[in-house]
Amino acid sequence: MEQNTLRRRGIGLTGIDRSLTFGGYTLICPLTSDTAHLVDINGHEVHNWKLPGRIGRHARILPNGNLAVNTIDPDRENIFLFFNKYGGGIMSELSPSGKVLRQHRDEYGHHDAYHYPDGSGRILYTSLEALTAEDSAKVIGGVPGSEINGITHTDVIKEVDAQGHLLWSWRVSESLPRDLFPLQPHYTREHYPLINGVYPLADGNILASLRSVSHVIIIERSSGRIIWDLGPEVLAQQHNATELSNGNILIFDNGAFRTGESVQFTRAIEVDRATKEIVWEYRDKSQWVYFFTPFMGSAQRLANGNTVLCESAFGRVFEVTKEGTVVWEYVNPWFAEYSDETTRNLFPGESNALFRAYRYSEEEIPWLREKLGKETNGVCNGVTN
DSSP: OOOOHHHHHOOEEEEEOTTTOOOSEEEEOBTTOSEEEEEETTSOEEEEEEOSSSEEEEEEEOTTSOEEEEEEOTTSOOOSTTHHHHBOEEEEEEOTTOOEEEEEEOTTOEEEEEEOTTSSOOEEEEEEEEOOHHHHTTSOBSSTTOSBTTBOEEEEEEEEOTTOOEEEEEEHHHHSOTTTSOBOTTSOTTEESOEEEEEEOTTSOEEEEEGGGTEEEEEOTTTOOEEEEEOTTTOSSOEEEEEOTTSOEEEEEOOTTOTTOSSOOOEEEEEOTTTOOEEEEEOOTTOSSSSOOSSOOEEEEOTTSOEEEEEGGGTEEEEEOTTOOEEEEEEOOOOBOOSSHHHHHHSOSOBOOBSOOEEEOGGGOHHHHHHHHHHHTTSSOSOOO
């Protein structure tokens, strides 16, 4: 009998409503793997990329058809226990055939790397720096004594050009008021405040998700000031804050240690930037037990108004309508153990976890249409890199 609980419950495509789904192709990047998979609406793999290392977090298809991906640098120092789990360090742009076209390295890079879609080669990403022992002691909250040899690492947001030259940076050590953004009491003090998502807004400012303090902020690019903030009165360990075309903010709200709730649940919310009111929300109709991932996760608004959600810890990707009807569901079928011993000890056994998942229309991947056309005509058979 199958002993992996998730695989035993069913993998691949588990449900579809063809009349309501957006359709298209979904990009799946298992965190235990060095392969990115593109699957169609029927759950069939139509393309894959061999990556230059184990996936650091996620990948995206750029408007030019290339794959932007963040992978683990196996030679870097594991500065604290969880760093190899959520680190990155090698930010690459790959052709559809898998050729590395451009690469930027930062041994302290982690979580998010936003490759600008304008073809400039710019990357906005999160990195780390170590505080002194004296400054580490000034970080407020968290589990007492849980620094690494008395040291706390804090986040740095960086933007670099195609040659790796630094264009802009924002340092938590200089710009985040510690009294207003204390670590929540259950968090270790090794990493503050754990920025898991960065996103450039249409007005040029920077949206950032700060997990271990349960805040989403907007940083004024010109001054470095925090000009907008949504905190733990609404959010709980959130991920993947992005701007929608109407200017609202879409957030994947994980729900771990949610304020005022005795039972944890995950939801996705759309927040009016001007009023901070929640104008749209999705949570499972049973609320508590059928949609919850304590870490990672993503929400993507599609052109038809549907939203694709990634319940990361369980490799589940599903699409919902504005009314909350589930119209497509897929469970990542690629299971494996983590290759490095440290991460494998933290997360033993086979995993199908994902950080994020992204959906694309046929028009957004013109080279795929050409490839599949050739396959249909018998010129090319099977899935190729």
